[in-house]
Amino acid sequence: MSLNSIGLDSKKAADLAKDLNVLLANFQIYYQNLRGIHWNIKGKTFFDLHVKFEELYNDANIKVDEIAERVLTLGATPLHTFEDYMSKAQVPVGKDVSKDENAVRLIVDSLTGLLKIERALLNHSDEANDEGTNSMMSDFITEQEKTVWMMKAWLNETV
Template identity: 85%
Template sequence: MTLNSIGLESNKAVALAKDLNYLLANFQIYYQNLRGIHWNIKGKRFFDLHVKFEELYNDANMKVDMLAERVLTLGETPLHTFEDYLKNAQVPIGKAISQDERAVQLIVESLTELLNIERDILNKSDEANDEGTNSMMSDFITEQEKTVWMMKAWLGETV
């Protein structure tokens, strides 16, 4: 067993970095979706949603940076081209969405996919004794579960 400079098994760190890159690609699509709905939202709820979507895309932008830096910490290179993001992402792509309920549904659908990916990484990082990645995924999951609950409440739905 070979350990890297932060004390993780090298092969497990490489595998986790690959998974984090996959999450990074999905987050970048989610981020772009948020920018698009922020710019294009229309209707009587414009003022509230415009501000909320900006809050969400600022948060997503911060998480993108955290993910890229974690990939680097694990000794790998973060994905950084739109080609890579599109090739690797599974979150739905929202194009020209201006209707409030559809915009919120897109957020819920995207976060549901991100949560699935994060839970998978959380399990793998736990098995690898990678507390840094584990803690990050745990924090992301906690925040995003609350956002899903709030968005579903806004839609008049239950989790």
């Protein structure tokens, strides 16, 4: 087994970076979805949702940077083209979403997709003894589960 400069198995680190790039691509799509619904939301809940969507896209933007920096820390190159993002897309792409319920549903569906990717990454990072990625995924999952719960409550649905 060959170790990289941060003490991880080089092959496992490369595999994790590949998986993180999939997460990065999907987070970029989620981020763009949030920008779109922030710009296009209409109706009686405009003021509340416009602010909430801005909060979410600012958070997603920070997470995109954290994911890309983790890919670099593992010794790989982060994906950075829309072509790459679309080829790895697993979360839905929202287009012309302006109705409040559809916008919130898009967030729930996107986060559900991101959580699946993150849980798989959490398992892989645990197997690779990669505490950095493990901790990041754990934090993301905890926060996103709460957001899903809140959005589902807004939709008057249970988790």
